Amino acid sequence: MSVEATGTLTIHGITKTVTMPLDAQLTGDTIVVVRSLDIVFADYGVEVPSAPIVVSAEDNGQLELQLFFSR
DSSP states (O other), X not given: OEEEEEEEEEETTEEEEEEEEEEEEEETTEXXXXXXXXXXXXXXXXXXXXXXXOOOOOSEEEEEEEEEEOO
């Protein structure tokens, strides 16, 4: 089953409204919800590190979500 969830995400003191499609699956007696969300760090005031010891860094990443519901 797939649904969309809307909420707020706060990173580095900046809060934005995000909508994330969620996929749910029943595994035994547990409902498992998983999804990932692409994030651009500049949208949250996070600068890409730039130091001689850092070989490379991207200006984006993924937030991964796993929720387990059971009785």
